[in-house]
Amino acid sequence: MSQLRTLFFAVFCITCALVPEGICGPTASDAPGLTRLDELLASVSKTIEIEKADLEELKRRQRDILNDLKTQEKELRVHKLELSAAENLALIETVPLKDLEKTRAMVSQTLNYSSERTGELKKLLEELSARISELEERLNTNKNRISQLRKQEDGSLPSGLLNSLRDLDKIFESKHAILLETKKAISESLSEWQEVYVRSSRLISQLNQLIAKKKEKQLFERQDKLITHLKPGLFIEDIRVFVNTLRKGLSKDFWRNQVLPLLTTGGSLVIAFLIAYVLVIIVLMHCRDALLNYANNEYRQRNYPWLCRSILIFFDSLPLLGTLLFSYFYISSRKLLETYAVSRFAISCLVTWLLTSWVIKFLRLLKGQLKGETAEFLRKHARLSASGVRWFTLVYLFIQYLLPPENTLLFAYRLLLEIFALAWFVYLLNRMGRIVSRDANSVFQRKPWLYRIIVFWGYVVTLTGLVSELLGYQYLAVFWYAGWGRTLVVSMWVFLGFAVLMQWEKVAETSAAFAPTDQTEARKSIKWLTIKILWVGWLLMALVSYLVAWKAEKAVIWNFFGILNRPIRILGFTFRLSSIVYAILIITVTQVANRWIRRAIRDHALGRSGLDEGLQESIVTITGYLVWFFAIIMILNTLGVSGTSLTVAFGALGVGLGFGLQNIFNNFVSGLILLFERPIQVGDIVEVEGTWGEVKKINVRSTVVQTWDNASVIIPNSALVSERVTNWSFRDARVRRNIDVGVAYGSDVILVRDTLMEIANNHPAVFREPEPSVLFVDFGDNALIFRLRVWTTVRKSLEVETEIRYEITRLFSERGIEIAFPQRDIHIRSIGPLEKLFKVFASKAQFEK
Template identity: 40%
Template sequence: MTARERMWRCVWILWLAVLASPGLLQAQTPPAMVSEPQDQYVELSSSLEKAIQAEKLDLEKLGKDLEDIKKEQTAWSRELHAARLQLSAVADLMSLSSLSLEDLNKALGSLKQTVDEAAARVKDLQEKQTQLTAQLNALAEQRAANQNRLETLKTRRDDLPIARTLAAQLKEADDLLRQKEKRLKDFLDTYQKLAGDWNALKEEAAALLERLNTRIAKRKREDLFRRTRNPLLGMSVAEVRRDLETVATLIAQGLQTSFWTERIQRLWKVGGLLSVTSLLAFVVVEWLCFRYRRLCLALLSHQDRHGKPWFALALNLLNRSLPLLGATVFAYAYTSARDLYDTSVFLRSLCQILVLWLLSSWGIHFLQALKENFRFDRFAFVVRRIRVVISLGRWLLMAYVILQESLGRSSALLLLYRFTLEVAFLAWNAVFWRELKRKMGEAAPTWMVGRSWVLHLFMGGSYGVAMVGVLLELAGYALLATFWYVSWGRSLIVGLWLFLFYKSLTEWEQTMDTAAAFAPKAEEDTKGSLRWLSVKALWLVWLFGGTLGLLLAWGAKQALIVAFFDLLNTPLPLGNLNFRLLGIIHAGAILALTHVGARWLKHFLKNRILRDSGLERGLQASIVSVTGYVLWSIGILAVLNALGFSGTSLTVAFGALGVGLGFGLQNVFNNFISGLILLFERPIQVGDRIEIDGTWGEVRKINVRSTIIQTLDNASMIIPNSEFISGRVVNWSFKDLRIRRNINVGVAYGSDVEQVRDTLLEIAANHSLVHKEPKPSVLFVDFGDSALIFRLRVWTTVPVCLQVETDLRFAIYRVFQERGIEIAFPQLDVHLKTGFESTANTPPAEGKPSEGTTMDDKA
């Protein structure tokens, strides 16, 4: 709030205080009551006078500012005219077909500066317009308040001089406010006109910038495949000497403090406070990188390097490069956000050097870790030679970047330097592969036996890269040769990380398989699905990440990547339906997520939500199964939608499905509906003990088509659900787990039946699993052929009934033996006859039994 606004607020408060005084300055008011309101009028008049003086000073200042702005309008017009001339010059340059790529990049830099400057001017002018609009609104409110005060004075009809003074002051203040409002409107009109001019310039420059970017991209493609005269043939010693002198001058400038001070000041001029903010952001990024580096070290210390050597190697490689990786990403993000990569030679060189250092560091650290973890002393020279060439090549390529940005792509010294590097790389290949072949001939490693094609493949690839680059250079395709080497270098780094990712995933799969083999089955069923989904998702990331990385390594731009995904989204007609590869991928992902989600949701419901709910075990299983069916139904509908099935297509498909159910799938559909009936009606439930055709078993799972019964012999019976609906099933656990079991025992004739009954009841009462209510009972069943039959009836539960029967029989046999109660067994009388009926009346010989004599044998 400004001083004038505070003053006007005080005036308004005083005015309200005056109006709040009843009967102010009426004729009949006693003099003693008049003095206080009159003092309020005086104070109000004094405040108004101060406000009027402040407004006069402010009005005078506004007048001077308006004159200054009108004088500055000429300078602004000259700036606009110069900017438009610059746009015309850039447009004329674009019409020249012989313009080099360096000139186009310079024009791009100046054009971006023009766009940024115009955008900054527009933003500043719009902010000033907003402030002026707010001031005009405040003036309008003040004028309205003054008018209300004048009307109030008129209605009061005060004849005191102080009242007339107040009215005059209010009129003067209103005139001042009107003049101030007019000048503010002049300011607003001026700013609006300037903002419109700068905004038009910005739009024109942005359109020209888009055309220039298109022209540069086209020129890059043309230069890449444009053949020129062999630069080595037309190179002169004078050109090389001149370039060397230029390099010496640049080195001398680089050793001076003023050179770097000028660069820093230029960056500060471009960025301003944003540079300080960016520097603080860089410090935060590096701090986070070092922080995560500690986490990586802690994770490495807990890793089994022998069980997961490749994962430990990849983690160690990432850990070593985290600070450099953070700096590289930040540099590229900063230059891209500020559009400085194409305009600032210093920042572009810095980004290229950081990327070169990062990629070479990955290669060196990988070879070092490979040598430490996988010892192969005989072929250690392979790692040593490659490390030397990477370490030396890093510095040589950094010098090449600096020369290119300092002297330009067409510099004679740069061409000579590049050709020297290419020839040196070809010579190194010849020496390296000759020595490697000699070592392999003396003693090849075991993994290379029968795989000599691997050596020839790598050797041919290395020779091919080196020789093609040299031939392209000699043929005049200098830019294409550079692109060839750079792309292969990037591809090697992408291949390195793909290889590490592949080996790490393979180790992870093997570790999980080993852990799953020793894990409990219930835990494995719930966690195995998530591990399976994680592994498959990571393999998809490996596939698509590798494809994208290789595309970017070979210079794929955003348009090519978009075209790649458009290809995946291209419809493939099949009859009246259109399928898309991307839709099939989405459908597979939805199916996998549905599979894992159903598993985990059922596990969560069973072990978390319903575990202590008090519901029956079978009811819990029904809720879990129905929830899984509902989730699968939603997933299948989502899959059909991802595949491109519309509502009409789904109607036709379900209609065809209905016809199929009516003919060929009757049994399947019958079993499915029967399964739903079992889940909702629950005549049998999971955990019930049932009897089918004399076979006892426990219900383990009710599936969509069939039910799994596990017998007491641990055999699994898979029975269609329809048989439980249409057939007869004995459910020993239905609604009540209690069951009565009968044990028959026969005692010899002559036994004390009262003692037998009391003994059987005593044995039943001493068993802990026999229910006390209903009480055990003993029945005297029958008089058998060889025994008196008794039946002991006891109540127990279904899960332990067989064990209870066995225990009672053991106890009966033991106690009966102790108490002398004989357990009878069957007896058989055998009658033997000697002789025939014709001799039946012949008297028997002495000492021999006569015919018809019987012998009783106990069998």
């Protein structure tokens, strides 16, 4: 019985492992007449039937996949032939631009199709790999169970159970072989499609470069068919072609072949893009409303008018800008821009509408803001011109989309537009000339050179395009007008950025002037850095924008960055210009960060520490040195200075210290001594060569002492260390002052002493401990000399002496104490000679009478 239970358990485990979920034979309760082993045999038999059906389905699916792969193999050969022809075409220099663009469209379609096929085959290959792994696990499990049953075969097994398991094993092996064969075929096809994808990608890049070069070269190529454009027969024929093409564009086939592929080629990607587009547009609309309310605030419009105008212009166009970006991103991600002309037409129309809407909105916001009749005339007619450019350009794009570039109708339309532009400019000049002559507020009366510049460039722009068109350089004419149109839009934003930054700088200076004294320096530093960074960003953005406006982004911008990253070797040092830019940026940021960190330590970390002011300033200064030390390490790392270079640099520094830099190094070391030993600290009152002053700052090379006359004395640190300096507030801010006073002989000396003590004790700035004292110093030539000694602070010593002298004069006068002054007694021994002299003067006076 134990062997039977073991055998039953083994067969049950095999059945549970092999039978799919939900497929079971009848249980013992359902068929009580069957034994358990018979039930297991029936279950295995049913599993074999299910697996046979699955095997037939797998064979049918294999046939479908192989047939599909054979069909794809034919397509694959066609695509390879097309790519080979395109690669040969790309090697020919004389291929027309039109053929290159058609070839690029064809290769782009091949690239998209191969990408889709590669994705599908990869997904199918992953499914097959997962199923093969699962089947191999089941096959191994079945083989192990069969081997176990063989060992325990003793006649107790039902007849056919082991054979059924062997049949099941054969089915598994057949399925495994089919799956492996299918996987091999799919892998081979996948490698072929991946090769096509790689070749297409490489060829697309090569064709893009060739087309870009052709377009650059085409700008200065003269078209030989200029005379044929003027023939009436060709003009009428092009009109007929235009009408027929327009009629086709309104048909169902056009929308089925041109528009639907833009929406259907992406599959689920289209739905995802549409959902994301709707969500982003909703968010942008809410942001636009909030920012428009922000810009319409009366205070901001009064203090930041140009910022408010910029916000109104930009955020009013957010829905259109979002639509443009989403459309371009979707078309570019699907690589449909080169394949379908309708996608290029749609993107061009959206760009034209967006650029002209910015200009029109800008000119509309200037209504009522400009002074003078001339400015209002220019604003009104510039807005009208922008609207005309919008509609004329949209019509031109529509004709260009329907007709090939070299046709009579498109040439005639361009020629009419260029003539009209010249006539419109001449009309505006005549009207503006009359208005300027009578408008006293016109800027052109104060600056006539500005009017001449406008006239000159207006004629240059209009006449250059017209002459280029008439001479046959039609591509140059189109590029010329488009470049100047984009330049005007860029100039508008450059001007708005300039005006906004000027207003911010002005407001920052005004707010800093009225800010508290302890906050002015740090805030001014942060605002200064922010504004300077914005100015640099404005300059770079303006430069890049103008380059993009003239289609020089690849030819100039990348070369510019290439120059910045080009290594330069000078005297054994290798560095790049970009490293110098980064180093300057690090220096600027370190300067501002150092000020902010020092202020934070001084005001917050040490403000309530109880340490004296000199020690706090020493800690702050040393912290600043550490910040600059790490900044210098970063700068050296940015510049790419190696250890060998540093050794050479320090060797040169040692030679320099031995000759011309020893004084600077001496002052630097003396500054460190002052910071660590602290014989002189910030805030101390010192006397240097008879000059009194307060130590304001201890720098790297020198110390700043501010005298009582508010003059700043710059003293080298070495002088403060090596020479004699009197520090009146070292360790103790108290100082004793002596006030001498002389009284006349015969004065009551006790009253003088008591009066002086009374004056000292009544003064609020005189310390009671040590107490003041009065000394009878000497018997002078003209007075009795008394000395009043009082203790006070260094900062108040001069005020205390002055106030005590005022009080001495007042009380001595009230109490009858005479302040002595120098006296001389003259004793005349004989007047005989004087009498003779008087007689001589008297006789002389009588003689003159």
